[in-house]
Amino acid sequence: MRPVAYPVLARRRLCPDVFLIELDAPGLAQRVKPGQFLNIRVGDGPDPLLRRPLSVCDADEGRVRLAFRVVGRGTALLARTRTGDRLDVLGPLGRPAPAPRNRNVLLVGGGIGIAPLLFTARRLATGNRVHAVLGARTREQLILRREFRALGTKPILTTDDGSLGFPGPVIEPAADAAAKLDRPLVFTCGPKPMLRALVRRLDPVPVWGFIEERMGCGTGICYCCALPRKGGGWVRFCADGPVVLLNEVAW
Amino acid sequence: MSVRLAGLEFASPVLAASGTWEFGLRFADVSNQLGGIVTKGITLEPRAGNPPPRIAECPGGIINSVGLENPGLATFVGHFLPRIGRLRCRVIVNVAGSRPGEYAELVERLAHPRVDAFELNVSCPNVREGGTAFGASPAAVERITRLCRRRTKKPLIVKLTANFVDPAETARAAEAGGADAVTVLNTLFGLALGPEGRPFLGGRTGGVSGPCLKPFALYCVDRVAPAIGIPVVACGGVMNGADAADFLSAGARLVQVGSASLADPQAPGRVARELATFCRARRLRDWDDLVGRTRREN
Numbered sequence: 001m002r003p004v005a006y007p008v009l010a011r012r013r014l015c016p017d018v019f020l021i022e023l024d025a026p027g028l029a030q031r032v033k034p035g036q037f038l039n040i041r042v043g044d045g046p047d048p049l050l051r052r053p054l055s056v057c058d059a060d061e062g063r064v065r066l067a068f069r070v071v072g073r074g075t076a077l078l079a080r081t082r083t084g085d086r087l088d089v090l091g092p093l094g095r096p097a098p099a100p101r102n103r104n105v106l107l108v109g110g111g112i113g114i115a116p117l118l119f120t121a122r123r124l125a126t127g128n129r130v131h132a133v134l135g136a137r138t139r140e141q142l143i144l145r146r147e148f149r150a151l152g153t154k155p156i157l158t159t160d161d162g163s164l165g166f167p168g169p170v171i172e173p174a175a176d177a178a179a180k181l182d183r184p185l186v187f188t189c190g191p192k193p194m195l196r197a198l199v200r201r202l203d204p205v206p207v208w209g210f211i212e213e214r215m216g217c218g219t220g221i222c223y224c225c226a227l228p229r230k231g232g233g234w235v236r237f238c239a240d241g242p243v244v245l246l247n248e249v250a251w
Numbered sequence: 252m253s254v255r256l257a258g259l260e261f262a263s264p265v266l267a268a269s270g271t272w273e274f275g276l277r278f279a280d281v282s283n284q285l286g287g288i289v290t291k292g293i294t295l296e297p298r299a300g301n302p303p304p305r306i307a308e309c310p311g312g313i314i315n316s317v318g319l320e321n322p323g324l325a326t327f328v329g330h331f332l333p334r335i336g337r338l339r340c341r342v343i344v345n346v347a348g349s350r351p352g353e354y355a356e357l358v359e360r361l362a363h364p365r366v367d368a369f370e371l372n373v374s375c376p377n378v379r380e381g382g383t384a385f386g387a388s389p390a391a392v393e394r395i396t397r398l399c400r401r402r403t404k405k406p407l408i409v410k411l412t413a414n415f416v417d418p419a420e421t422a423r424a425a426e427a428g429g430a431d432a433v434t435v436l437n438t439l440f441g442l443a444l445g446p447e448g449r450p451f452l453g454g455r456t457g458g459v460s461g462p463c464l465k466p467f468a469l470y471c472v473d474r475v476a477p478a479i480g481i482p483v484v485a486c487g488g489v490m491n492g493a494d495a496a497d498f499l500s501a502g503a504r505l506v507q508v509g510s511a512s513l514a515d516p517q518a519p520g521r522v523a524r525e526l527a528t529f530c531r532a533r534r535l536r537d538w539d540d541l542v543g544r545t546r547r548e549n
Contacts, residue, residue: 001277001278001516001517002517003515003517041514046311046461046462046490046511046514047310047311047462048308049308049311049312049313049461049462049510049513049514050306050308050313050513050514051514090515090516214304214306215306216305216306216313216315216513217271217512217513217514217516219277219516220273220277221271221272221273221277221512221513221516222270222271222273222306222315222317222513223270223273223291223300223305223317223320224304224305224306224315224317225303225305225306226300226302226303226305226320227303228302228303232299233299234299234300234320
């Protein structure tokens with residue numbers, strides 16, 4: 001497991017605080033699986049010390065795309081990346097999400113959590129029936145709508161301010177969609193309160209969540225990322241995840 | 252160019268520091284690139300560690316409050332130790348107790364041929380019992396070292412703290428207790444606050460490590476090395492070969508790479524290569540040409 005520097009083919013802004021970086025990375029694009037993440041070095045020196053874990057938003061035809069929201073100093077530095085730069089990448093890391101065959105798959109994404117579900121939708125589109133419920137605060141922040149449609153998924157959209165689709169959070173539309181499906185397999189990514197509400201609302205349907213929280217190393221060695229497991233102990237979500245069965249998490 | 256410490260030969264002076272390379276098994280294929288690994292700290296019983304979040308960043312460093320999470324002695328011996336045999340470097344097991352007697356029990360029960368030495372962790376900043384409370388007391392350091400000395404013939408390296416104590420004093424205490432070397436130093440106390448002014452880390456406070464610690468760690472090595480007759484193992488913000496060379500110059504015989512491995516798990520091997528290149532470029536034939544030159548005349 002060695003860091004590799006990949007050339008940046010493009011950087012664009014998806015909405016005011018979300019950026020997409022496209023890497024020229026043929027081997028990586030072939031190797032990476034939905035649910036896995038890349039650990040990205042930001043800046044040139046030892047500060048910030050830690051890499052920033054980013055889930056893969058999409059990968060095909062030799063290109064890997066990463067989408068991220070600017071939330072702090074690290075992601076702000078990353079947003080300054082320009083075409084022609086090289087990005088120092090460690091990965092793919094983490095265990096891939098389960099890869100079902102011939103199932104009803106329901107993807108539920110909120111905000112920047114929509115990003116990794118696009119790659120999941122692409123890989124699961126053949127051999128499964130993929131449904132999606134995507135939500136954001138506003139129409140502007142409801143990213144990647146066109147890309148989902150291009151895959152043949154007709155996502156149900158929601159916005160908190162009602163500027164597009166159903167007004168309100170994704171929970172109820174997701175519950176309606178799940179109720180109509182036979183043995184749905186649910187994958188979700190989004191803010192923690194959304195994941196918590198969704199797994200509670202869909203109970204006992206198994207819900208696989210893509211955990212996007214602070215990590216130390218991303219490789220399982222530092223024991224800094226820990227989600228409480230029902231019945232005690234921790235899920236080390238960098239190495240045991242980042243896709244975890246949310247029904248087993250004690251939030 | 253190998254180096255000896257407490258009768259053990261190390262292929263390189265560079266080690267992976269405790270808690271930053273787990274048990275080395277994830278990188279067994281590159282373990283031959285470094286002198287050795289210090290394992291994650293082991294306690295008699297399994298420890299769950301502190302609630303998350305367990306890590307925060309500061310400029311040039313990190314603040315962790317893992318709280319010694321580990322599988323406990325029985326699982327370590329039954330599950331990890333047999334696999335550690337695959338590592339192609341020295342294996343130093345870091346042990347921690349909440350009472351002095353626990354250290355002695357740990358080293359006795361770890362009398363396994365693949366364990367080359369022990370690092371006595373009397374300096375963890377993230378536990379309520381023991382840890383830095385032992386490390387701040389020369390009497391406790393000497394007692395723990397002596398209890399362990401009676402129960403094992405393997406080399407004992409005492410990992411010291413500088414949290415509200417002069418590490419030169421505790422280093423002398425470790426030497427008096429029969430230690431073969433001291434590690435200088437564990438993380439320094441640190442506090443990270445969230446935007447509301449409340450403690451950010453689940454363990455409330457944490458331990459600071461990373462390159463921001465290097466000037467202080469270097470100062471401590473320069474202070475401790477001449478104060479004792481046993482070797483110093485340096486630890487504190489080593490990011491590259493030049494950093495490692497600085498610590499050897501200041502008087503350390505071995506040097507650990509810690510937080511750097513969180514950014515790049517290949518860091519210990521890379522630092523070892525860079526240090527070797529550094530020495531070749533200066534035509535140094537022996538590590539002794541480098542070690543301690545900070546205080547050498549001319």
